[in-house]
Amino acid sequence: MTLVLSRFRLLGFGLWLATVLCMSVGGAQEKPEAAATAQPHHAPLLIVRGPSGTTKALSPDRFAELPRCTVEAAIPHTDRKARYEGVLLEEILREVGVQAAARSDGSLELPRPLRSAYVLIEAADGYQAVFSLPELLSKLGGHTVVVADREDGKPLPAQAAPYRIVEVSGGGFERWVRQVRRILVQPGSASPFPPTPSEPDGASQSAADEGGVYLIGTGPGDPDLITMKAARILRTADVVFCFSWMKDELAPFVRSGTVEVVSPRLQGGRYFGASPEQYSGEERERATDAVAELAKLKARIAELVAERKTVAFADNGDPMIFSPWAWIPEQLREFHPVVIPGLSSFNAGNAAVQRSVARAGFVTLSSGTEIGSPDEHGRLTGTMVFFTHTTKLKDLLPRLRQQYPDDTPVAIVCQVSYPGEKVIQGTLGNIHDMISDADLPHLYLVYVGDALK
Numbered sequence: 001m002t003l004v005l006s007r008f009r010l011l012g013f014g015l016w017l018a019t020v021l022c023m024s025v026g027g028a029q030e031k032p033e034a035a036a037t038a039q040p041h042h043a044p045l046l047i048v049r050g051p052s053g054t055t056k057a058l059s060p061d062r063f064a065e066l067p068r069c070t071v072e073a074a075i076p077h078t079d080r081k082a083r084y085e086g087v088l089l090e091e092i093l094r095e096v097g098v099q100a101a102a103r104s105d106g107s108l109e110l111p112r113p114l115r116s117a118y119v120l121i122e123a124a125d126g127y128q129a130v131f132s133l134p135e136l137l138s139k140l141g142g143h144t145v146v147v148a149d150r151e152d153g154k155p156l157p158a159q160a161a162p163y164r165i166v167e168v169s170g171g172g173f174e175r176w177v178r179q180v181r182r183i184l185v186q187p188g189s190a191s192p193f194p195p196t197p198s199e200p201d202g203a204s205q206s207a208a209d210e211g212g213v214y215l216i217g218t219g220p221g222d223p224d225l226i227t228m229k230a231a232r233i234l235r236t237a238d239v240v241f242c243f244s245w246m247k248d249e250l251a252p253f254v255r256s257g258t259v260e261v262v263s264p265r266l267q268g269g270r271y272f273g274a275s276p277e278q279y280s281g282e283e284r285e286r287a288t289d290a291v292a293e294l295a296k297l298k299a300r301i302a303e304l305v306a307e308r309k310t311v312a313f314a315d316n317g318d319p320m321i322f323s324p325w326a327w328i329p330e331q332l333r334e335f336h337p338v339v340i341p342g343l344s345s346f347n348a349g350n351a352a353v354q355r356s357v358a359r360a361g362f363v364t365l366s367s368g369t370e371i372g373s374p375d376e377h378g379r380l381t382g383t384m385v386f387f388t389h390t391t392k393l394k395d396l397l398p399r400l401r402q403q404y405p406d407d408t409p410v411a412i413v414c415q416v417s418y419p420g421e422k423v424i425q426g427t428l429g430n431i432h433d434m435i436s437d438a439d440l441p442h443l444y445l446v447y448v449g450d451a452l453k
């Protein structure tokens with residue numbers, strides 16, 4: 001087997017490296033000429049879904065921009081060899097946030113839930129093959145698997161195009177997949193076996209939790225930041241209700257088959273406790289649907305509780321901070337729901353900015369409706385933390401700049417506790433030059449105030 005990284009080719013080495021070593025060659029690598037024409041521009045998109053549900057549709061142009069490599073491998077069921085060009089599968093997974101994290105001693109490790117994750121490859125004709133995630137990461141000792149778009153210097157033949165999985169070492173030919181269309185990373189789930197009485201964190205310890213209704217905070221994103229209590233209840237729960245975006249994140253904590261995605265009409269509970277009649281038009285329809293969904297849910301819970309089942313509602317962060325489930329304690333009070341607190345993204349954000357945010361004596365968590373008020377010197381002495389589910393930076397900034405001086409510190413905390421965590425620091429006057437709204441991820445918090453100095 002031979003692997004050639006095109007960076008070396010561009011440098012004029014012209015060498016075939018007799019090694020299975022795969023390196024990330026990142027942005028430093030020039031795009032080989034051939035790559036740009038590897039696929040016709042009408043080639044289908046390559047769909048890649050990450051462990052937390054992030055999905056990317058890679059166009060042929062985007063694919064051609066990724067670091068390229070070349071391998072030589074025996075063609076399945078023939079005595080011929082061919083030279084395949086393409087992108088390492090691990091580089092593609094990096095696009096959806098899969099990567100090893102650095103330990104404090106500089107060595108690398110895979111976040112715990114990803115150690116039992118698998119990567120499902122799907123072809124246009126329905127063929128499927130599976131790799132374990134750890135076996136694909138070269139820096140952790142994995143082997144070479146390439147998503148190839150060229151064979152012997154030419155675009156792939158029609159029966160293999162647009163992409164073919166080439167497994168250079170390791171398994172057999174069953175995992176050479178042609179006409180690859182979709183790549184999915186599925187995190188492992190909690191053990192499907194019921195906990196045994198001897199297990200310290202198993203059912204015996206949770207006797208007090210048996211049966212009943214729980215509203216559970218699962219923490220800000222990093223699976224290691226869930227509380228032991230939340231993890232234990234999720235693991236023993238018979239049914240775990242969640243909104244669609246939480247489904248994949250719950251996989252490491254729940255037993256298979258226990259998660260149920262509920263109707264988005266239940267989000268926020270805005271129409272509960274009032275009659276739909278008081279609304280008109282489309283809003284009345286929405287209110288009617290929401291009330292009907294709540295009635296259905298209550299009937300379901302009543303059945304489950306009667307069977308002494310454990311029912312959990314899962315939310316990220318803390319379930320009492322801007323939660324779509326905030327209505328549960330009141331609307332489901334007949335079932336005596338217990339709220340299990342979680343670490344909010346706000347807590348993780350404080351750690352990321354590394355400031356004592358309550359230094360001036362107060363912190364305000366805001367969804368953007370409240371922007372605080374200046375002290376007698378015109379300054380924002382305390383800290384405002386904006387959750388951005390209903391407001392965005394571009395709406396907040398002009399309002400804040402009207403009220404506070406341009407040198408007021410700002411920190412944008414993106415995807416806190418996820419592998420892509422990033423903190424962008426600036427001031428009200430210059431933050432917009434440092435980041436545009438288009439660059440911001442879906443999840444971010446905006447910290448503002450003099451305590452950040």
Ligand SMILES: C[S@@+](CC[C@H](N)C(=O)[O-])C[C@H]1O[C@@H](n2cnc3c(N)ncnc32)[C@H](O)[C@@H]1O
Nearest residue numbers: 317318321344345387388389415416443444445
């Ligand atoms: C509906 S609120 C839920 C907040 C959640 N209950 C908590 O305690 O973190 C969603 C907002 O929280 C913030 N958020 C949640 N998770 C985040 C994360 N990992 N990184 C940055 N912001 C996050 C974002 O502003 C997002 O729009």
